[in-house]
Amino acid sequence: MDATIQSDPNVMMGKPVIAGTRITVESVLERLGAGESIDSLLDAHPRLTREAVQAALRFAADALRADVVYPGPGEAA
DSSP, rough: OOOOOEEOSGGGOOOOOEETTBBHHHHHHHHHHHTHHHHHHHHHHHHHHHHHHHHHHHEEEEEEEOOOOOOOOOOOO
């Protein structure tokens, strides 16, 4: 079964989370970006699945694919 990402204003202030959990996509990305392994994430969060981590990565990639101009260093946002 594919894990899904959902956003509900009543859960984690509306931040995208792994469906059925309070684990935010942001948290997953931060931990992976800091060098934590997927296996370590799975050990720390028994309700988290490898598919859910992959769904978080796909969600982030899709969000960055949106037509947005990102300011460079020293530019106003």
